[in-house]
Amino acid sequence: MLRAMRxxxxxxxxxAACAGAALAGxxxxxxxxxxxxxxxxxxxAFGPDGVLFAADQAGGAVFAIDTGDRGRARSQxxxxxxxxxxxxxxxxxxxxxxxxxxxxEAAVNPASGKVYLSVARGRGPDAAGxxxxxxxxxxVQELPLTGxxxxxxxxxxxxxxxxxxxxxxxxxxxxxxxxxxxLSNEEFSSNLRVIPFPxxxxxxxxxxxxxxxxxxxxxxxxxxxxxxxxYEIEGKPHVLAAYTCTPLVKFPVADLRPGARVKGTTxxxxxxxxxxxxMIVYQKDGRDFILMSNSSRGVMKIxxxxxxxxxxxxxxxxxxxxxxxxxVAGLKGVEQLDKLGNESAVVLAREEGGRLxxxxxPLP
Numbered sequence: 554m555l556r557a558m559r560x561x562x563x564x565x566x567x568x569a570a571c572a573g574a575a576l577a578g579x580x581x582x583x584x585x586x587x588x589x590x591x592x593x594x595x596x597x598a599f600g601p602d603g604v605l606f607a608a609d610q611a612g613g614a615v616f617a618i619d620t621g622d623r624g625r626a627r628s629q630x631x632x633x634x635x636x637x638x639x640x641x642x643x644x645x646x647x648x649x650x651x652x653x654x655x656x657x658e659a660a661v662n663p664a665s666g667k668v669y670l671s672v673a674r675g676r677g678p679d680a681a682g683x684x685x686x687x688x689x690x691x692x693v694q695e696l697p698l699t700g701x702x703x704x705x706x707x708x709x710x711x712x713x714x715x716x717x718x719x720x721x722x723x724x725x726x727x728x729x730x731x732x733x734x735x736l737s738n739e740e741f742s743s744n745l746r747v748i749p750f751p752x753x754x755x756x757x758x759x760x761x762x763x764x765x766x767x768x769x770x771x772x773x774x775x776x777x778x779x780x781x782x783x784y785e786i787e788g789k790p791h792v793l794a795a796y797t798c799t800p801l802v803k804f805p806v807a808d809l810r811p812g813a814r815v816k817g818t819t820x821x822x823x824x825x826x827x828x829x830x831x832m833i834v835y836q837k838d839g840r841d842f843i844l845m846s847n848s849s850r851g852v853m854k855i856x857x858x859x860x861x862x863x864x865x866x867x868x869x870x871x872x873x874x875x876x877x878x879x880x881v882a883g884l885k886g887v888e889q890l891d892k893l894g895n896e897s898a899v900v901l902a903r904e905e906g907g908r909l910x911x912x913x914x915p916l917p
Contacts, residue, residue, distance in 0.1 A: 580604045581619045583751030584702035589616050591698060594671035594682030597660035600726040600750075605660070605669060605696075608721040608733070611679060613711050615724060615731060615748070615756065619702035622686070624664030631666030631894040632689035633913035639670075639693075639901070640909040643685055646693050647674055655680070656909065658831075659889040659901050662686075668891075668899050668911065669696070687911060706748055708756040712736035719777040726750070727783045732792065733759070734778035741774045745792065747809050758811040762794075764802045767822040770869030779829045782843065786861045793860065795829035795845060801876065803860055818865040821875035824850050831889045833898065835916050844881075844890060844898065844916070852884040854917055881917045892916075 580602040593611035600606060603622040608615055625631070636642060640651040647654065655673040662669065668687045673680035684696040711720035712735070721735040733746040737759065746759030763774045781794040783806070790806035794817070802817035809815060823829075828848040834857055835842060841857040855878045866875050886903035893899050893913060902910050 580750075581702055584617060584619050584704050586700060586702050588699050589618060589701070589703045589705060591616060591682050591684075593673065593680065594684050595657050595721055596724045597658045597669055597671050597684075598724050598726045598731075599660055599662050599664075599669075601664070603662060603664055604726075605662070605684070606724060606726050606731055607671065607684060608724050609682065610711075610718075610721045611682070613708050613720070615706045615708065615721075615733060615752075617704045617706075617731075617750065617752065618684075618696075618698070620662065620669075620686070620696060621701075622662050622665045622667060624662060625666065631661075631897075633897070634666070634668050634687055634689050634691075634893070634899055634911060635913055636687060636691045636693075636911040638908050639687070639911040642691075642693050643670065643672055646685070646695065647672075647683065649674065651909075656889075656901060659891055659899060659911070661891045661893050661899055663892075666893060670901075704750075704752045706731070706752040706754075706756040708733065708746070710737045710739065710758065712738050712742060716742065716777075722777050723780050725781065725783055728790075732781070732783060734781055734794065736775070736777045737761070741814060743774055743777055745778065745794075745804065745809050745815075746811075747806065760809040760811065760813045760815050762804060762809075763814065763816045764796065764800055765819050765865070765867055766796070766798070766800050767819060767866045767868070767870040767874060768798050768800070768825045768872075772816075780832050780845075782832055782834050784834055784841075784857060784860070791860075793832075793834075793843070793857070795823075795832060797828045798825045799823040799827045799829055799847065799850070800866075801855070819867075819875065820860055820863040820865065821855065821878070822866060822870045822873055823847075823853060823855075823878060824873050830887075831891075833890055833892050835892055835898075836895070837916060846884075846887040846890055846900070850880070852881040852887050852890075853878040854881055884914065884917075 596608040741761040801821040843855040
């Protein structure tokens with residue numbers, strides 16, 4: 554998904570435009586035709602010109618793929634996308650059943666409004682990766698990967714063994730750079746990489762990041778970022794990162810140099826026994842908000858524009874502290890989400906019976 558850095562209460566859309574402006578010409582110009590050797594499909598993010606960034610955890614790489622999806626006219630608002638039982642529909646297209654696939658991520662192409670899903674065909678870390686797209690008409694298509702324009706950045710030093718499943722947890726494209734979160738194989742293992750695009754070679758070393766976890770009452774260096782958004786605070790680019798159990802931490806992008814050890818500022822503790830699943834930032838009534846889906850604490854609406862003045866948490870907390878939040882009562886079972894224009898979002902929501910639906914909702 555295209556996640557934007559912005560100062561509080563300023564235009565999020567303008568930053569997305571800056572992302573394109575920072576690169577000369579079309580973003581696809583640096584891509585070469587061929588067939589990406591995608592072994593798995595995890596986190597997704599869109600750049601301009603229909604370029605999709607896809608994390609391949611099994612292959613230890615990030616791909617940039619020209620989807621050819623240049624989208625609608627600028628004057629057209631994105632159409633709603635709603636598909637009941639999207640898991641069964643995707644599985645049927647792939648010739649299997651819903652219990653034999655896992656939909657890992659949803660990302661909206663901001664140019665077209667089409668929804669792209671990363672899918673594991675099978676279970677376990679070696680399940681084959683597939684990317685599908687869903688249009689407003691509900692049609693599901695597999696993204697063809699033969700003879701497409703693409704680029705690949707191989708990532709060195711990713712976690713292996715027990716940490717392999719968290720070696721790449723999330724990514725975003727902003728202002729000509731790909732941000733990648735995950736675990737490295739080093740002792741100080743929580744890692745954030747910033748990779749310039751077009752890719753000029755291997756992804757290189759990331760910054761090693763440390764946080765104070767209020768629920769645990771200690772500093773930690775080995776917990777992976779689960780989901781993050783780039784966001785501008787007082788005119789400076791930051792990353793707002795959410796961890797399991799559930800600290801929200803800000804990191805200045807300027808500090809994320811290869812090999813650096815960076816201590817973040819914990820600005821919220823959003824509750825224990827919980828895992829953040831996805832987050833976006835948006836504007837409502839002139840203010841910036843984060844919308845975060847969680848494994849056991851519902852969907853939270855958090856005032857992002859208070860991140861600048863929020864004092865850091867440096868002592869143990871029993872439940873929640875820091876930035877306030879409200880739980881959006883009408884949103885249940887949300888696993889993934891992304892913006893669809895300025896007024897709405899698409900969500901993957903699990904119904905009580907276990908069915909997974911793709912829905913369009915108004916931003917709360």
